[in-house]
Amino acid sequence: MKNAKNIILLIIATAMVIVATYFVYSVYKEIDVPSERNSLSEMSNQNRIDSQVELRGEMEKDKRSENNEFTIYNENKNEINLSDYEGKPIYMLFWKMNKEESVEMLEMLNEYYERYKNSIAFLAISVTDGMLETVSSVEDFVKQKDILIPIHYDLNSDAILSYNVNELPTSISIDKDGNIFKTNVGTTGRDALEATLDILANNI
Numbered sequence: 691m692k693n694a695k696n697i698i699l700l701i702i703a704t705a706m707v708i709v710a711t712y713f714v715y716s717v718y719k720e721i722d723v724p725s726e727r728n729s730l731s732e733m734s735n736q737n738r739i740d741s742q743v744e745l746r747g748e749m750e751k752d753k754r755s756e757n758n759e760f761t762i763y764n765e766n767k768n769e770i771n772l773s774d775y776e777g778k779p780i781y782m783l784f785w786k787m788n789k790e791e792s793v794e795m796l797e798m799l800n801e802y803y804e805r806y807k808n809s810i811a812f813l814a815i816s817v818t819d820g821m822l823e824t825v826s827s828v829e830d831f832v833k834q835k836d837i838l839i840p841i842h843y844d845l846n847s848d849a850i851l852s853y854n855v856n857e858l859p860t861s862i863s864i865d866k867d868g869n870i871f872k873t874n875v876g877t878t879g880r881d882a883l884e885a886t887l888d889i890l891a892n893n894i
Contacts, residue, residue: 758868760852762815762842765829770842772849775811779890780864782813784844784855787823787831792859795877796837802887803839809891814839815849817858865893 762770772780783799785792796814803812814837816828825843832841844850853862863872863886872886 758852760844760848761846762813762844762849763825764840764842765825767825772852775813776868777866778811779809779866779893780811780813780862781887781890782815782849782853782862782864784815784817784850784853784858784860784862786817786858787828789858791877793835795859795861796839797835798877798880798883800835800837800839802884806887806891810887812839813842815842815844817844817847817850817855820845863890865890 759772764770781799783795785796787793799812799814806812816823816825818824818828825845828841828843849855853860857875859876861872861874861878862870864870871889874882878886
């Protein structure tokens, strides 16, 4: 009788252990699966975010490329677009007549104009403000300095904004395919300038 009672108690205890084990497993499974799902969901969201960032970067790159087009004006106030020189190397100089370094760079560039004018498009872009520096005052200035390079006028700041020009003078060299291969802020030495012009002149 006593042995039968012990057997019954053993069976009950074993059953309780099995039930408890099953319960713990069920709880763990309920916790673990959502965690795994959440992890996969987070990875998916991160991949989606990374893709959006990459796409946005490509869009911004394209936007910058489009914004490099600008409109300036010649001495007759006719519109000149950068795209007018498509297929030809370009040397752009952003300058201002009341800045000594700008004038120095313009005069130096002027010395090479006759030699390279047939193979390079020279854009000497005067950053006029319409008050202290006007088209009329710049015209008088370049005549006094015997500047041969045709002067263009950035009347609406279109050009300097397109190329993020923050300091003057700034020179930008563009090859015939429209790629910027050199940017120089401030003045440059004659040897360096001539070397740059030689590269541009042979990029035809």
